[in-house]
Amino acid sequence: MLNKMPNELKNNNSESAQETSSNLKKIMDLSSTNADADQKETIIKVRNLNKSYQLYKQEIPALVDINLDILKGEFVAIIGHSGSGKTTLLNLLGLIDNPTSGEIWINNQNTQNLSENEKVFFRLNFTGFIFQFFNLLENFSAIENIAFQLRLQGYNNHVSRERALEILKFLGLEEKANRYPRELSGGEQQRIAVGRALAKDSILILADEPTANLDSSNGQNLISILKKINTQFKKTIILVTHEFDYASQATRIITIKDGRITA
Numbered sequence: 041m042l043n044k045m046p047n048e049l050k051n052n053n054s055e056s057a058q059e060t061s062s063n064l065k066k067i068m069d070l071s072s073t074n075a076d077a078d079q080k081e082t083i084i085k086v087r088n089l090n091k092s093y094q095l096y097k098q099e100i101p102a103l104v105d106i107n108l109d110i111l112k113g114e115f116v117a118i119i120g121h122s123g124s125g126k127t128t129l130l131n132l133l134g135l136i137d138n139p140t141s142g143e144i145w146i147n148n149q150n151t152q153n154l155s156e157n158e159k160v161f162f163r164l165n166f167t168g169f170i171f172q173f174f175n176l177l178e179n180f181s182a183i184e185n186i187a188f189q190l191r192l193q194g195y196n197n198h199v200s201r202e203r204a205l206e207i208l209k210f211l212g213l214e215e216k217a218n219r220y221p222r223e224l225s226g227g228e229q230q231r232i233a234v235g236r237a238l239a240k241d242s243i244l245i246l247a248d249e250p251t252a253n254l255d256s257s258n259g260q261n262l263i264s265i266l267k268k269i270n271t272q273f274k275k276t277i278i279l280v281t282h283e284f285d286y287a288s289q290a291t292r293i294i295t296i297k298d299g300r301i302t303a
């Protein structure tokens with residue numbers, strides 16, 4: 041099955057596998073293999089979260105006292121005006137950046153207790169990122185872009201390509217497996233980026249305005265794929281978008297204004 045990959049298929053000498061600490065093991069227990077478990081479990085708990093940026097000795101508050109619970113299997117949309125703090129929040133939840141104060145708990149683990157190496161491991165294995173700009177590797181074909189993600193996680197070349205092909209089939213892009221990003225449309229490139237996120241064993245996908253560079257038909261297609269990934273593979277999805285039409289297709293909408301959650 042697409043969302044299951046037996047660990048024994050991974051290379052035994054995978055560095056990343058060796059680095060798994062007890063902190064991370066707890067988090068990794070949330071892998072897709074047990075995603076069918078109780079959907080009411082809290083996957084992310086945010087408490088009194090603040091983030092300020094320092095710019096020329098000036099402090100810019102980007103997030104103010106955020107409190108938030110996200111349940112396993114939710115499809116949450118975050119909406120808000122430009123500059124309201126959406127990307128900042130997503131980056132903190134994905135452990136790309138550190139908060140100024142406050143706590144982010146993932147699977148009952150305080151992420152403050154993770155070392156930098158553990159955070160790298162978390163980002164690699166636990167979270168799938170989809171960005172506004174597709175961020176594909178230009179010299180890698182469609183299948184290689186997805187397979188590369190699996191190689192990073194320790195799967196051997198054969199398994200990585202096989203699984204990447206399965207993912208391409210799911211995305212309806214099997215025929216384009218050997219095309220390079222420049223030979224694909226924007227919609228197709230973004231679907232490859234989704235495939236890369238889907239390749240991970242994680243159950244969390246963070247998408248920051250993934251439809252911003254797509255026309256409305258490709259945009260809706262992408263949202264439909266995210267919905268399918270949410271229902272079929274039980275991945276928890278957090279989608280940042282400006283478009284209310286897209287946000288309304290999520291299971292919950294969170295509104296941010298001037299760095300605060302208002303609804």
Ligand SMILES: Nc1ncnc2c1ncn2[C@@H]1O[C@H](COP(=O)(O)OP(=O)(O)OP(=O)(O)O)[C@@H](O)[C@H]1O
Nearest residue numbers: 093094095100102121122123124125126127128129
């Ligand atoms: N690296 C940075 N240094 C200084 N200020 C920053 C930095 N990154 C973001 N900001 C500021 O923090 C606030 C929130 O920015 P953020 O990127 O989270 O907004 P956003 O809601 O994602 O906006 P958009 O919809 O335009 O992407 C803004 O006022 C922004 O100018």
Ligand SMILES: [Mg+2]
Nearest residue numbers: 126127128248
């Ligand atoms: Mg943003």
